[in-house]
Amino acid sequence: MIVCILETKLEVVDIYVILQCMGLSYDGFTYLPASDTRGGIFVAWDTTRVLLTNFVNDSHCITGYVSPKEGTPWWLTVVYGPQGDKSKINFLNELSERRSLSPGPWLVIGDFNLILHATDKNIANLDRRMMGKLKSFVDNNALKELFLHVRRFTWSNERETPTLTKIDRAFVFMDWELEHPECLLQALSTEYSDHCSLHLTLHEPMHVRRRFHFEKFWVKMDGFLDVFKEAWKCDPNISYPFMRLDILLRNTARALATWGQKEIENIKLQIAIANIVIMRFDCAQENRLLTVEERWLRRTLKHLVLGLASLERTIARQRSRITWLQEGDANTQLFHLVAIGRRMKKYIPSLTMDGRIITDQKGKEEAFYTAYKDLLGKDEAREFTLDLERLGIEPLDLSEQDAVFMEEEIWAVVKDLPSDKAPRPDGFIGLFFQKAWEVIKGDLVAAIHKLFLGNGRDSVD
Structure with missing residues (x-):
């Protein structure tokens, strides 16, 4: 656990100040003194979980080497950017020099007092020259900005018609992102400040389900067709085309995933x-x-x-x-x-539904399901209709739309599917349908006929 406080306005920070502000668990600290009660940074950490060493104080930032109890060490730079344009340019040059002396995974976070994009400010009064300077710094050092959840802006001038900007941000080098793929940056409330606090977690469980992906190279491996034909089976008592096709695809996906994992x-x-x-x-x-x-x-x-x-x-x-x-x-x-x-x-870290904040994965899934179910509504008979003849609109002959799709037409569409991209959420790509056409065409054609003919009519064999 590491806590970074900006604009402390303190020329001297000792262990007693840290204990008063942070509590007993934060027994490690370093600081950048304020200049005439302006600015100032201190960084505190829990030594039982992480160690910071090799501190370097520059004009507007602190850099240290972070060594967690578990994981790869990385460099941390905490910044508090100056106000004047000339000072901002010197500040960015100073950061670039510090980066050259700190090779490896790098996180730079804090108040830059600069915006990067036009959307980082709620009014059109922009200093595009300084925006370009920050963008050049990011590009020249191959940095990527961490996406900020919850809020678009991080600072307000607290006026009746406020000016809002995003000047607090976090940039990382590619190696740092690879080491922490599950990091999550969120904005908290402004509390008593005109800035909002940033909360960065490095191991946020995102509950990403492993999806089935039909691998393109499977069709070139020995045994693919045998495994597929063995898996493409369904209870003969299930005659409803949609349910039958769903079960067949699920069985095939499960069998191919197991076979592919075993072979490779x-x-x-x-x-x-x-x-x-x-x-x-x-x-x-x-x-x-x-x-x-x-x-x-x-x-x-x-x-x-x-x-x-x-x-x-x-x-x-x-x-x-x-x-x-x-x-x-x-x-x-x-x-x-x-x-x-x-x-x-x-x-999506949290959802608000009926005044209730939902953070657990199961609750978020149920909230989405309920919301979309209510959005789609139910199919009900209409009490009124439009008289097109009275409106002077000639009806079109739509009899051809009831015509049954022929197998040749469906095969032509299957052949035109992208071979290596998934056209549907079940993970099967066009190459699978093309290679397995002779086996699956009966069930696939029956489902398509049922879809276009409607539930009130029998499907075509």
């Missing part, structure tokens, strides 16, 4: 084990000649690593939202970042 297992673990064995052979080769069997195993493992790395990239590429990159542009780390990049932004 953990790709990262296999690569790591293979690299360890290759390194052992590399070290042995420096002192003696390898045997024929050792050379064969080393060569086989190198081919295995190459194949698994390509397979890992293929999986990440399939799940990535970036579709325009060419093969030569592929980068596994980039694709993994893209695949998980929106999870933190899309996460």
Whole structure:
């Protein structure tokens, strides 16, 4: 647990001030003294959970090395930006220099006294020159801003018609984000200040369910068709097309996921084990000649690593939202970042429904279900209708819309589906329907006919 307090207006901070403000558990601290009762920063932490060392005080920030009891160490910089434009430019240059001296995962957080986007202010009076300076600092240091939940702005001038800005923010380097994929940044109330407090948790359980993904490479593996045909079975007593198709797809997804995990297992673990064995052979080769069997195993493992790395990239590429990159542009780390990049932004920490705040996952699911169920409503008979002839509108001949879709038409649509992207939320991609058409076409056609013919008519075989 680390607490950062800005604008302390204190020239000296001692352990007694920390104990008065923070309590007995915060027994570690450092501070940046205020200048003529202006500014000032202090950072306090619980030494039983985390240690901060290598403190450096710059003009407007404190930098320290954070060593948690569990996890990878990282650099923390707490900032309180100055007011004047010249001082702000010097402040950003100072931060860039500090970054060059602090390699590795880095988090910089605090009051920058600068906005980054036009949407960070509720009025059109913008200093675009200084906005560009902050943007250049972010780009030049390859930083990413953590998404702020709950609020759009963090500061108010507290007037009757207030000016609102977002000047308190957190930036991270890519390595820090990879180490803390479940971090969550939230804005709290302003309490007695004109700023709102920022609350950053590093391990927020986001309850992301593992979704089924039909992997593109499965169709090239031996045994795929056998596993699929064995799984595509349903109780013959279930004749309703929608229920039957749903059960068939669920059974197939479960069987393919189990088979795929058994055949491939953990790709990262296999690569790591293979690299360890290759390194052992590399070290042995420096002192003696390898045997024929050792050379064969080393060569086989190198081919295995190459194949698994390509397979890992293929999986990440399939799940990535970036579709325009060419093969030569592929980068596994980039694709993994893209695949998980929106999870933190899309996460909903709490909901308010009927005046009640809901934070648990099950309660949020029920709230969404109830809200959308009420939104859709129920199908009821209309008491009134429109007389189109009286309005002078000629009715159209819609008899062709009742025509049954032919199997050839449905197959043409299936062939046009994107082969490596999921057109539906069940995780099956177009490649699955194309490869499995001969087996699934009967159930799929029956469900489509039932959908367009309506529940009051029999489905077409």
